[in-house]
Amino acid sequence: MxxxxxxxxxxxxxxxxxxxxxxxxxxxxxxxxxxxxxxxxxxxxxxxxxxxxxxxxxxxxxxxxxxxxxxxxxxxxxxxxxxxxxxxxxxxxxxxxxxxxxxxxxxxxxxxxxxxxxxxxxxxxxxxxxxxxxxxxxxxxxxxxxxxxxxxxxxxxxxxxxxxxxxxxxxxxxxxxxxxxxxxxxxxxxxxxxxxxxxxxxxxxxxxxxxxxxxxxxxxxxxxxxxxxxxxxxxxxxxxxxxxxxxxxxxxxxxxxxxxxxxxxxxxxxxxxxxxxxxxxxxxxxxxxxxxxxxxxxxxxxxxxxxxxxxxxxxxxxxxxxxxxxxxxxxHTEPDIKSGTLKEEPIRGKVEFRNVSFTYPDTGIQALKNVSFVAESGDFIAFIGRTGSGKSTIANLLARMYDVNAGEILIDDRNIKDYDLHHLRDAMGYVPQEVFLFSDTISNNIGFGVNKVIEEQVFAAAKNAAVYENIQAFPHGFETTIGERGITLSGGQKQRVSIARAIIKEPNIMVFDDCLSAVDTKTEEEILSNLGKVMENKTSVIISHRVSSIKNADKIFVIDNGVIIESGYHEALLEQKGEYFELYEKQLLEEEEISE
Incomplete structure (x- = not known):
């Protein structure tokens, strides 16, 4: 009893x-x-x-x-x-x-x-x-x-x-x-x-x-x-x-x-x-x-x-x-992530990692080791590296899905733990690596992150995500009901709907976690071009394993085994002839083989 x-x-x-x-x-x-x-x-x-x-x-x-x-x-x-x-x-x-x-x-x-x-x-x-x-x-x-x-x-x-x-x-x-x-x-x-x-x-x-x-x-x-x-x-x-x-x-x-x-x-x-x-x-x-x-x-x-x-x-x-x-x-289970109280102050978008280390509690795998970087408000930064290098962990920590084991993450020079969780995430657009869509209409999936869905905003977000034409081709257009987890859409379509869902929020910080892996090069260029306009004067963080997705970033960070081993803009990293150069050469070779 x-x-x-x-x-x-x-x-x-x-x-x-x-x-x-x-x-x-x-x-x-x-x-x-x-x-x-x-x-x-x-x-x-x-x-x-x-x-x-x-x-x-x-x-x-x-x-x-x-x-x-x-x-x-x-x-x-x-x-x-x-x-x-x-x-x-x-x-x-x-x-x-x-x-x-x-x-x-x-x-x-x-x-x-x-x-x-x-x-x-x-x-x-x-x-x-x-x-x-x-x-x-x-x-x-x-x-x-x-x-x-x-x-x-x-x-x-x-x-x-x-x-x-x-x-x-x-x-x-x-x-x-x-x-x-x-x-x-x-x-x-x-x-x-x-x-x-x-x-x-x-x-x-x-x-x-x-x-x-x-x-x-x-x-x-x-x-x-x-x-x-x-x-x-x-x-x-x-x-x-x-x-x-x-x-x-x-x-x-x-x-x-x-x-x-x-x-x-x-x-x-x-x-x-x-x-x-x-x-x-x-x-x-x-x-x-x-x-x-x-x-x-x-x-x-x-x-x-x-x-x-x-x-x-x-x-x-x-x-x-x-x-x-x-x-x-x-x-009786308490959440690991405790919400802060700061929610009156608007988030402008400056992001800083100071000597951040993180180990996943369930597996004991150390994903990041003493990682430090700064992204000023309005910067476009990118992270690249091989599978398992720790790229997605940065996105999870930035969205505060986990808390760091050592070091600290700062948003607008304030510790991320000080912010109210809802206020923090409301100011952020997050496109996860594993896309999840609800068994609902495409329109409602795109407008999921906003309180009131306006048709014109949904259309604009879909166009910027280069998925508008695909949706219009469906018999019921934006009112098409997709199956569980978006099973009726292709991988590329799901990714682009997920991107549109983040864009419609008009956030000050946008995090893209390898969300262009299932789209072709032409569509990728169109999306990145649109994002450049949408995210102007707003902080963008793109995580990818493809050089083509990040080459226009203001600063690129190369991660290997949880450590930043290289950083700089595209041309400077190529001149260093290091890890980034090897990734670039390898992907160029793969693209040539596909075209042949």
Whole structure:
């Protein structure tokens, strides 16, 4: 139950609704207890009047006694029916308050989890897979809702009913009450023992469900690769294996529950047997009436369903606790990147790295070693190097997806950590190396980074990214809905839409992380020419492995193994005959071979 304490703030938030629901529980159970008293009086009345009716056998008064007796029984029957109707009405009100509260809590919890996900750093998403994240915000929250809804409702109902029934029973005959409830301690022992088993098995089930969700999500995301390699059969076999493991764990829990319910029914049956036997002895001794036995049996039957539901409620609580534990693991995770407070001061665009070193926390790979450079506001700087040299790390650090291990990054001569994260990123246009497009219209994908999408701005951004003509060729133009991750577009089209998405923001700092690798040379030149106009007097940072993309930069930095080994403008670097010259010569040779 310790993990479920996290939900107390939500229960407190809706305390008045829950209190009203508890009132409805009390009223409904009150109307549930009264029929037993009516049945007792009716039973005793029948017992007494049958004897009286026989005494007047042969007399004219016998018919009058029969009529009075019949009307009285009809009143008793109508009273029982009325109590049942009233109880049903308040049971409805009970569900409409407590179950509705559980839906409110489910809504709040999902929103809180999603908002927390948004604040977590990029390193968190590198450590955790998407399927697991989705399962915790969907399946786990649903199981928690079953705790704050049905489990709490039936627990309150059971406690209130037990108190009312046992109090009433004890006031009639304490001895009979003790014997009737004698199996309950044994039931408590069984519940205590089964609880731990259910809790452990519930955690195992949720863990496997996350594995199944992750496998399914990855399969559908990579369906193109799956089909290209003809691995459908292998994928089906793997999915079947994952499903089989989930079934095995679920069946294990079902077996425990299957043992639980018959045990509860057996103990409830023992209560009825003891009630009849001990009640008969007490009637013989003149301590109670036969109607009290009937009354006690009604009470025992009223307690049977709560007894049976104890197993189900226990399962709900344990599964809810297991799911809440998984949710708490993420909710208690603090983001690595803490937002600063500076957001009033406009960002002009000066960028400086001072002796920056960075090691990826998950892999331990040192990506940058003592890197230093300065880009004045309005400068066009570029980084080039082989794969794995640390180029993309500079873009990630500049967008503050990670924080440096040593040194500092300055924006307008202020430490990047001082800035409010939203303010910093709002002033920056970032085109990542791995393009991601949403399953939405092209227009909405381009306008993703702005609050209000204006058609003319979308068109202008598309033209500057040299993708306008391609989009217009689609049957629905800019209103064309692209598939998941932009699967319906080519690699070059996706890159250019991503560039348009950054351009439309009109940022003061633009970071392009190898975003022209999938476009041809002619289109690349057109895009760079347009960007030169769009980014005039604004800071531009281009990261590339192609010399053609960066040769017009004000300053070029050559990176190798996380260290800047050369820097200067294009012609000066060629004259040095170093790493940059080798890259340039190699790419020229490759272009000549392609043209031939």
């Amino acid at each position: 310790g993990e479920l304490k996290y939900l107390n703030k939500y229960l407190f938030r809706y305390r008045y609704r829950l209190a009203l629901g508890a009132v409805f529980v009390i009223i409904s159970n009150y109307f549930g207890v009264i029929p037993a008293k009516i049945i007792r009086r009716a039973f005793d009345l029948v017992n007494e009047n049958i004897t009286l009716y026989k005494l007047f056998s042969g007399f004219s008064n016998q018919d009058s006694i029969y009529q009075i007796f019949g009307k009285t029984m009809l009143i008793f029957g109508a009273s029982v029916l009325l109590m049942a109707i009233l109880r049903g009405i308040f049971l409805f009100f009970m569900r409409q308050t407590i179950i509705v509260v559980s839906r409110y809590i489910e809504y709040d919890l999902k929103n809180d989890i999603y908002n927390h996900y948004q604040h977590l750093s990029l390193s968190f998403y590198r450590r955790n897979n998407t399927g697991d994240l989705m399962n915790r915000i969907s399946e786990d929250v649903s199981r928690v809702r079953m705790y704050v809804g049905p489990a709490i409702m039936y627990t309150i109902n059971t406690v209130v009913l037990f108190l009312m029934v046992i109090t009433t029973m004890a006031s009639i005959n304490l001895k009979l009450t003790i014997f009737a409830l004698l199996p309950l301690p044994l039931m408590a022992i069984v519940i205590y023992y089964v609880n731990s088993i259910i809790h452990r098995k519930s955690e195992n089930i949720q863990e496997q469900l996350s594995n199944l969700s992750t496998f399914t999500q990855e399969t559908f995301s990579g369906i193109r690769v799956l089909k290209a390699y003809g691995r459908e059969q292998r994928s089906r076999e793997d999915f079947e294996a994952q499903s089989e493991e989930y079934k095995k764990r679920s069946m294990g829990l079902a077996r425990v529950q299957a043992f639980f319910y018959p045990t509860v029914l057996l103990l409830a049956g023992m209560s009825v047997v003891l009630t009849v036997y001990i009640g008969g002895v007490e009637v013989k001794n003149g301590n109670i009436t036969p109607g009290n036995i009937a009354e006690f049996i009604v009470y025992i039957n009223q307690l049977t369903f709560p007894m049976m539901s104890l197993g189900w409620v226990t399962s709900l609580i344990q599964r809810g606790a297991a799911s809440q534990k998984r949710i708490n693991e993420f909710m």
